[in-house]
Each structure stands twice: as structure tokens, then as C-alpha cells.
Amino acid sequence: GESVGLHLPTLSVQEGDNSIINCAYSNSASDYFIWYKQESGKGPQFIIDIRSNMDKRQGQRVTVLLNKTVKHLSLQIAATQPGDSAVYFCAENYSGAGSYQLTFGKGTKLSVIP
């Protein structure tokens, strides 16, 4: 949902620890979800995606979990590194709307403590 007027949630993690970033999405009909990473001064970069017919997908050091029952998405980052410090966004899309526009959730700022 929209986060205008709210502070950006922040997660601080020690280097080497695992990070879990959570996202509540808004449309129960959404069938495609993406996680993006946005570093300071840059545009969002694709990390990993998942379709609604799956509940888990793994990439390199990252895992996305999808719980459609409670409309919840999480991103797990293993062995967090300083280069992982960024703002992370989840985004959703509903193919039935006939549009490819992504609806973004509010971001979470990840700070990695060396």
C-alpha cells in the first residue's frame, strides 16, 4: 500500500548475518511479484521474481517467499555484505488488468554494519 507520510522502515544487520525484508502487498489477485534493490543515486535493479503459482524461489544468496493467504512477501539475503546496503522494494502485477504496470510497496532501507 501507499506509504506517503510514513518514515522509511530501516533494518540494520551485522555483516555476515542473514537479512529478512518483509512486504505486504495490496491486491489479492496479483500473480507476479518482484523484488528490486535501489542504491543511492541509482534506479531500481531487479533482484528476483516469483509467480503466484510458487511459494518459494531461490537465487544467488537471495530467496523470495510468497504467502498468498496473508498477502505477504519476504526477501531473505544470506551472508549479508556491505554492498547489500540499499533500499529494497517489492512490486506486484496483476495480469488480468491487461497492464504491465508494477505497483510498488513501500521500501525498506537495509543498512549493513561492517
Added chain:
Amino acid sequence: DTAVSQTPKYLVTQMGNDKSIKCEQNLGHDTMYWYKQDSKKFLKIMFSYNNKELIINETVPNRFSPKSPDKAHLNLHINSLELGDSAVYFCASSPVGRFGYTFGSGTRLTVV
């Protein structure tokens, strides 16, 4: 080569002026978008355009207009700039379908 490039990267202008932000993609994608990111980092779709169809977010003021001279370009023109237009504007593109979204590096617009 930059896949989605925006110019300028920074734009400072006075209230009431008209300005344009340019976007070009060299990925051969069919659909291009403009997103607005506010001071709280919230990203919101403004337009999507695929040479056949323009989809406008109804909350976008009509002072904002996308212009696409060809499939590789989608420029954003803004009339009568207001203080509240200050934000970072991102261009993005995707192939036919919703996968493979690629964002540009953003244009920081400051209206004074």
C-alpha cells in the same frame, strides 16, 4: 552501453516553467514507463506507453504529458511546474509482457 538512459540527471527550475525529461532505451523493448519517486522513496506509476496504447494514471495532473517519437524514446514534458513536482522521475522499459523491467538512473527535479 546504458540500457535505459535519462537526461538530464539533475534539473533545477523555477515555478511556472515548462521542462522536458528525455528517455531512451536500446533494449528493443516495446513498452516504456514513467515513475515518480517522492521524498519518502515511494514509487508510483505515471504512464505506460507501447506505441499503440497510452495508459495514464488518473492521479497524474494533465500538466504532465508523455511524448514518444519512436519505440525507443519516451520523453516527459511538464507544463507550469509546481513546487510539489519536485521528485525523482524514473523511466523504465520492458519487453512485451511484464517481465524484464529495466529502470533508468533517474532525473532529480527540483522546483524552486
